[in-house]
Amino acid sequence: MERVDVAIVGGGPAGASAAEQAAAHGAETVCLEQGVPREDREELGPDSTDAAGMLDYWVDIMDEDYQDIPDDVVLQELSGTDFVGPSTTVSLDTTGMDSTYPGFGFTFHRARMDDWLYERARDAGADIRVGTSVSTLETDLAASGPTHTLTLSGGDELEADRVVLADGPQRRITMDALDQFTPPGSSIADQLSPPTANHIAYQEYREFPEEIFSEDRLKFWWGWMPGETAYPWVFPNDGTVARVGLTMPIGMTLDDVAHPVSYRLLDPSDDGIPSGATYVDRLLEAVYGDEYDVESDMPRVEDRGKSKGTETYPISSTRPIDSPVDAGIAVAGGAMGTTSAFHEGGYHVAVRTGKIAGRLAARKQLGTYNDVWKRAIGSEVARNVSFADIVADYEPDDWDRVFAVANGMIGDGDDRSLLQRGYSAGIGASKLLLAYKRRKFGYRNGGYVQFAEDEYVY
Template identity: 55%
Template sequence: MERFDVVIVGGGPAGSAAAHAAAESGASAVVLEKGVPRADRPDRLGPDSTDAAGILDYWVDIMGIHPDEMPDDVVVSTLDRAEFIGPEESLVLHRTGFDSSYDHFGYCMNRARFDDFLRDRATDAGAEYRVKASVRDVETDLEASPRHTVHLANGDDVSGDVLVLADGPQRQVTNKVLDRYVPFDITDRLATTKVNHIAYQEHRRLPEDVARDVEGAIKFWWGYMPGHTAYPWIFPNDDNVARIGLTMPIGMDLSAVEAREQYALLRDSDERIPPGKEYIRRLLEQEYGDEYDIETDFPLVEDRGKSKGTETYAISSTRPIDSPTEAGIVVTGGAMGVTSAFHEGGDHVAVRTGAIAGELAADGDLSPYNDRWKDAIGDEVRRNVALSDVVRDYGPDDWDKAFSVARKLMEASSGDTLFKMNNVTAGLTAARLVATYKKTKYGLRGDRFVQLHADEFVV
């Protein structure tokens, strides 16, 4: 049986960052990644944890990796704005309002190349990265050395004193491991089918004038499809190609949707929530169908994405969880619930939490982890949880009202970021919107945004 100081389950951003930090600090580390084939990664298997692959300016500093450190082919476009489009109102942001070491509003990246960069960075530091290494189970004996034995599907065993769980928002291994340390059924709190959103996206080549229109912009349509944090988007990439996709809750019942006639991407003939592919077709028809034949003029780029220009993936939309560090276990990235359907994934927080986990694993003392990750990303997660709670029951009219109010707030505050404003000269409605957000965020002070606390684990 092979032995390492640190065994990492999952080779996405969190797992690779943990391996890099551990190896760079002198620990032996191995990443166990089941590996999936992708059209845009034809020469090697890798992680399946894809997202819309955009990073805002201040996320660069949260992540701790500047684009200048990456190979040239990772960043595929730089951003100068975000456009939020409601049924009747819209809002354009040209700056996030947070200090950053990055000079642009943000950037879009090729996610497969980003994963490969993080993987190569980890192996260059001395970590091992193994694919076709599916984890079947983990056996832990806190009195033994090493404490953890990881059983692989091929019959091999790998052991280590520290176990880093970085298997993404589906938590296929994480749930199984954590269930042994809580006095309740872990799936009651962290069940994938209850807490995750599903996302679908297509890589399409845009007509020249459409590509010019979306250049530098990430575009989001709110109030066009039902569901909490359900929205389509366009992210510009290189060579006139864009990622066009959407996020929506798993298992929505169309019959439970109120005022369904107000949602532009629903049809009277719909008997159930449309699949992602149909939603995207309707969005493109709505925006560009008067001038273009969508299937001909917006062709799929089949050598991008996971399969034939498309990809489907889960996004965690939960509040984050602590880790049972006394058992030599840390949970990172999507598995701990720090990615979000509200803000489009979370590569930046995955990398940061993974790096903290790897550093502490190499030091041999995991006890600071639950405090360290809150210090590093707590404000970011708290903001997103608060915003998500504020808009939970929003319909199309609510989004229009919010964008109208937000625009007035920006005009009254010289374009500052919306929820850092104290200016109430935009009117009573604007003051109420800001007050609602601040009250919600205050209710999440300390670690109240955490859904599974360290003291709930029985070790």
């Protein structure tokens, strides 16, 4: 039976980053990625998990020097973002966060970014096997230390001393692997089952008329469609191609919507929640249909994405869990719940948690993993789950109200950053800030973790 020091299940941003760090720190490392086909690449690659946008401070969370990112990865430099409510819009030209990246952010080519991470991992000595999936993982807690047996799709077995689970929001291997160490009568699926813990995202690549293509701004529409942290977006790509997409909860029905008539992208004739493609058509018609024929003036670019210019993929929308580190297992990225539908997935946190897991696995220091990842990304996680909690029950009027408050909190001049005026912006701003601070205080000291390290049973 083949044996390695570190086996990594999943080759997305978390898995590839774990592989690079594990190999760079001297471990014999294999990374196993099932792989999916895409229109815009010749070979199989990792599944897409976000709309491929990167804000300035996210580059620092990734622990990357932005100057190292290849030029062909970056598609558009961004100057800001627009949050569009039913009748009120907020425009931000800075994130307000300290960062080494000199601009607001950028959009990037997901497959090329993945390939860059793979190239670095292979250069470090990792064995990257795309097209090889894992069927099961079983752990033997021997007195001499844990041993993990991975059964591959072809029936072969692989033995590893330490394992990094990075199989993304679908968690195909993670849930059963962790259930080996959950208390009797419970399951990690209570926290991480994809149908309840994930959102579904859908996007299309569309060619825009040059005169309305916003090459340097992200656009999000809040309060236009129902669902907790459900919203459409437009991300500028290369040329005049943009990704038009949306995220929404899995399994939502119209019975879950209190006031369907208040949402602009719902129609009185709907007998169910519209499909992603229908939502995209309705958004483009609502925003541009008075002046353009959407079908002919904004055609789908069919040689992009996963299939004929479209992509459907899961995004984790839950709080993270700790890993059973005493069993020699670390969970990273979307598999552990650190990505978020509230901020478009989380390529940045996936890369960072993967790096930490790979480095510690190589050094035989996985016992510190849960503490180290919290120090690295804890503020980002607490911020996102706090905001997501606050807006969970928002309806269209709530978005207009909070956007009006936000406009009052943004300073005058060129540097339009939220919270620049803080409590001086009035009672509405004070209430919003207080609600956020209360939520965030409740998640102090890692309180956002929903399954803690000491809950595992060995």
